[in-house]
Amino acid sequence: MNHLNCLPQDAVLWGENILAGALPQLAQQGIDRPMLFSVAPLEALARQHVEPHLAAIAGRVLDLPAHVPDVAVNAALEACLRADARAIVGLGGGSVLDAAKAVSHLHHQRTGRHLPIVALPTTLSGSEFSHYFGITETTGAQKFKRSYAVRETTPKRVLIDPVLVRDTPRALLLSSAIKGIDHAVEGMRKVTPSHPHAIMAASGVERFFRVLQKWPAKVETRQALEAGLVSDADLLQLQLGAWQCYFSPASVIYGLSHRIGHILGGSFGLPHSATSCITLAPVIRACAAFYGDKLEALSPGGAGAAERLADRIEGVVQALGLPSRVGDFDLDRAKLPEVSALLTHNYPEEVADLGADASARLDALLERLW
Known part of the structure; x- marks a missing residue:
């Protein structure tokens, strides 16, 4: 039986320079007294393009580190409770939006009420469209990023505007685009090639590739814009690609590329945006026997779709000069057996995508990633 599970998302608004018109309408849509979640490097963006268009905010939470550590989530929750915040405006990438979802979830546990979220994404990972989030547990012997899926934490409204990504650091922006493609690819694991995810993701992947293949080398996004090498229209195409690649998150399930990324990021500190750059192509090849034939939907051309896409x-x-090896980061190669053990213990179904003798195949894959 085919299925399309829908999330409780009220609206997605997109276009160039829409924030000034869309943000003032939030109060009329039941989003009032929001707490602004963001990070310090985005303060100028918030003060220039976001805060002037909000009727009133309850306050700001800017201490939201990568990988969503539990201590930061708990501190943000307490800030919302003290300020009597009634909503969250999340300005940032996946970690900021994951923190917003985590706080909304914990707020419900404390008060019986979820905090509605408005997402203003500054990267291309697609967290703004999903009910998934991770919290890195920091109190045990080994840090671990635990995944959650809570429908009620899906951002109620998403605002997509090129102004949000104009100053996103080049490496972060472009690597998050690969994370977006990762959603398209691994979303194929459990659906048919005619599923709406496949149709939308195919369009999203092509949007991504069209822009990424012409992106200038070694030039920051703002400088590329000022030099006329890319345009706001190109940025909007990337943002729409992220949406199409992750158009039906409730109908798809993460795969091994994402799970390796969760371990490398949450437990060992690699940048979350960079992990798909390292893992995605090798995992496509390693799992080709399991779902590679479905990737014809994303890479037409007959047999060999998995290899072609990889x-x-x-x-x-x-x-683009993005990281492609685990060894590019400060992770001791001797830690690879720990990575393997965490994957095998926590994500056995995804490891099983490797086929017969999955454990040995996983070890070999991790060595190749190094």
Whole structure:
């Protein structure tokens, strides 16, 4: 039986320079007294393009580190409770939006009420469209990023505007685009090639590739814009690609590329945006026997769709100068057995995508990623 599970998302608004018109309408839509969740590097963006258009805010939470550590989530929750916040406006990438979802969830546990979220994404990972979030547990012997899926934490409204990504650091913006493609690819694991996810994701992948393949080397986003090498229209295409690649999150399930990323990021500190650059193409090849034939939907051309798509992703990562090896980061190679053990223990179904003798295949894959 085919299925399309829908999330309780009220609206997605997109276009160039829409924030000034869309933000003042939030109060009329039941989003009042919001707490602004963001990070310090985005303060100028918040003060220039967000806060002037909000009727009133309850306060600001800016201490939201990558990988959503539990201590930061608990501190943000307490800030919302003290300020009597009634909503959250999340300005940032996946970690900020994950923190907003986590706080909304915990707020419900404390008060019986979820805090509605308005998402203003500054990266291309797509967290703004989903009910998934992770919290990194920091109190045990080994940090672990635990995943949650809570429908009620899905951002109620998403505002997509190129102004939000104009100053996102180049490496973060472009690597988050690969994370977006990761959603498209791994979303194929449990659906048919005719599923709405496949149709939308195919369009999203092509949007991404069209822009990424012409992106200038070694030039920050703002400088590329000022030089006329890319345009706001290109940025909007990337943002729409992220949406299409993750158009039906409730109908898809993460795969091994994401799970390796969760371990490398949450437990060992690699940048979350960079992990798909390292893992996606090798995982496509390693899992080709399991769902590679479905990737024809994303990479038309007959037999060999998995290899064709992996080559294309690998080529873009290399051309953009994005990280492609675990060894590019400060992680001791001797830790790879720990990575393998955490994956096997916590994500056995995803590891099973590797097929027969999955444990040995996983170890070999991690060595290749190094």
